[in-house]
Amino acid sequence: MSHRLLFVGPPGAGKGTQAERLATSHGLLHLSTGDLLRAEVKAGTALGKEAEAVMNRGELVSDALVLAIVRGRLKDHGSGWLLDGFPRNLVQAEALDTLLAELEQPLDQVLLMELDDEELVKRLLARGRADDNEEVIRHRLTVYREQTAPLIDYYDQRGQLKRVISTGTVDEVAERILLALA
Ligand code: AP5
Numbered sequence: 014m015s016h017r018l019l020f021v022g023p024p025g026a027g028k029g030t031q032a033e034r035l036a037t038s039h040g041l042l043h044l045s046t047g048d049l050l051r052a053e054v055k056a057g058t059a060l061g062k063e064a065e066a067v068m069n070r071g072e073l074v075s076d077a078l079v080l081a082i083v084r085g086r087l088k089d090h091g092s093g094w095l096l097d098g099f100p101r102n103l104v105q106a107e108a109l110d111t112l113l114a115e116l117e118q119p120l121d122q123v124l125l126m127e128l129d130d131e132e133l134v135k136r137l138l139a140r141g142r143a144d145d146n147e148e149v150i151r152h153r154l155t156v157y158r159e160q161t162a163p164l165i166d167y168y169d170q171r172g173q174l175k176r177v178i179s180t181g182t183v184d185e186v187a188e189r190i191l192l193a194l195a
Contacts, residue, residue, distance in 0.1 A: 016041060016093030017118055018194070019100075021164055022126035024153045025133035025140075027179045031126070031190055032097040034183075042086070042094040046101075049082050050074060069144055071152040073160060076104050084112055102160040106167055122194055123168040126186075128179040130154060 016039070020028040029045055036043035050068060053061030064074045083099055100106040113119055128136075133154065137145045144153065168174045175193040179186050 017121045019096045019120060019123045021123060023133055023157045025137040026126040026128045027186055028097045028126055030183055031186060032095050034187055036095045044086055044094055045097040046079050046099040071144055071149040071156060073101055073156060080108050087116060103163055106164055122175060123173045125165055125174060125176045126179045
């Protein structure tokens with residue numbers, strides 16, 4: 014399996030759950046921009062204060078802010094990594110290309126996790142994070158379709174995209190992912 018990976022998919026598709034599991038079993042750095050932003054919010058930093066209201070509305074935090082977070086982490090990490098929730102739009106994808114060229118760490122594969130909207134909403138309502146109420150979830154889905162889904166073609170055209178359906182148990186999805194990335 015290749016060691017520089019990116020997970021894409023709508024909110025609730027299981028990116029965080031599966032990324033954490035795969036990163037642990039393969040010794041990869043798991044970089045979730047959502048988790049990093051939530052840690053800033055919890056710590057009450059200036060960055061967290063700027064991000065909190067945006068996240069609670071289900072909008073995307075500014076590209077500059079997210080890029081600064083990712084750059085700092087990847088720069089110090091020479092071995093494998095798994096990006097989860099980043100890039101989120103074409104501007105971020107192009108910035109990632111530039112950064113990876115600079116670091117001489119080319120991306121190997123992109124995994125798209127797919128699930129139908131009703132199941133996504135059900136899973137997120139059961140989780141109950143600050144941004145997991147029905148209105149905000151539906152807005153996050155719209156933001157995903159408008160801003161993040163264009164990345165599917167972007168990576169598919171490069172021959173880097175693999176797809177899995179996220180129905181079934183966590184173990185079943187994990188197995189599908191290992192097969193897709195083998
Ligand atoms: P982020 O944290 O990235 O959230 P998201 O993309 O909306 O993804 P989720 O965490 O909701 O879903 P997931 O696919 O990771 O699923 P999970 O494994 O958690 O972003 C949050 C916000 O931060 C954004 O709205 C934005 O404001 C900001 N942000 C983050 N990155 C940004 C960026 N790059 N640029 C700008 N802004 C950014 O699973 C969901 C639930 O389902 C869990 O409860 C889980 O236990 C459960 N579950 C998982 N798998 C299964 C299964 N197989 N069966 C049943 N339940 C399951």
